Amino acid sequence: MKTVVEASIGDLEKIVQIDSEVIGNTSRRNYIERSIESGKCIVAKPNDEIVGFLIYDINFFECTFISLIIVSPSSRRKGYASLLMDYLVRSSPTTKVFSSTNRSNFKMQRVFEINGFIQSGLVENLDEGDPEIIYFKSKSSG
Template sequence: MVEVANASHADTDWLVREDASSGEAWVSRCVTLGEYLVAKEGSEIVGFLRFSRFWGRVPYMEMIRVLPGHRRSGVGTALFLAWEEAMRGEGARLLMTSSECDESRPQDWHRRNGFTETGAIELPGLQSVPEVFFIKPIA
């Protein structure tokens, strides 16, 4: 059974290792601000969701990752639903996320979870393909 909770500083080493593109300073900052959820099976962390707030207001899911041996078992959905409920509880009316335009599997996942495509931007020098943005009204 999967349990989802806010990450604690005790989870930082695991998050630094598994969210490797972020770096220790950013991971620590996000943990302090409550911007990570972790999914655990027993005492083992099997996935995480990292988010921020677009324009300081709109909850933006930056990254969701489930360890390979635990994918397609409901861990990602449990993380997402816990985040959605937490954001609704904070009064959010809209959720936002994105993926690179050539990532069809993540886009399919977003759509299955109620997101609709809202536009794309090119980020020359940062990405080789455009970033597609998705929104989901939750009010």
């Protein structure tokens, strides 16, 4: 059974391992640890094994912002990103949920679209030549 739960500090090593599989290093370890400690990290767990995680905050104009969503490469295309996003939108402490991805990241753009997020803006100059697309979804459209 696929479940989503708030991450605990005991999940840190597995989450960092998944993140490292994707980005090739453990540079976000402290960020992930702080997110877990502040209750802003959720994990997808089929059969008690973590396969993905989502980190959010509420510092984006006092709205929920998904800052990181990672699914283990071996567990992709099985609905875990959608499961995490749906859970967060339904349980969001704010009525508006935002996130972003680079214009070059077509796979993530498709994930947002499949999950009912709409484009809400564009931010230039974060990554040279690769603008960031801002996405939005209202909790009520959930």
